[in-house]
Amino acid sequence: SQKIEQNSEALNIQEGKTATLTCNYTNYSPAYLQWYRQDPGRGPVFLLLIRENEKEKRKERLKVTFDTTLKQSLFHITASQPADSATYLCALSMHDKIIFGKGTRLHILP
């Protein structure tokens, strides 16, 4: 069965630094990876989608990269702020559905 893994349960980053989160998936093609943000007590909110033929996608301070050789996506938040503190979920698109990783809790320390 397909798997998607986020290797850090939690990550502490100093305000102003770049936060980098990692997502790995098992062999699936075509691979589309999605990234969501979830705040406590709320539903996930979509951030970015990257396709396997795209190396990089950007949205404001967010950047996602995709390495099909490593089967890995990296999610970067530049110039991080305390308001960026949340759980970030990676998800693998699979035809009719997506499967989610367990998420990484990101804490931006002031």
Place this chain on the structure above:
Amino acid sequence: NAGVTQTPKFRVLKTGQSMTLLCAQDMNHEYMYWYRQDPGMGLRLIHYSVGEGTTAKGEVPDGYNVSRLKKQNFLLGLESAAPSQTSVYFCASSLQGGDYEQYFGPGTRLTVT
């Protein structure tokens, strides 16, 4: 646009009771999904629907049933609740399948005692 709404927001059930969770979306999306989220387990897909009148099993379907009689509504039923079904339930919708972003509702917190 309300987006995706879920009813109720909170519910407490006794073991063996039944209930139905309602999800509604006003975006004319074809696909709808029900997930449960438990600490340390992430979001797990229970059932989903690829269009009005269709349903399909997800990763953890046992103990749940669903119906999609109208395109905008997706109902999740628990026929005989068990303590293992204590969880936060999220509904989501998307325009088409897995290649499209999903829009989530605010969640229903269910406790089964």
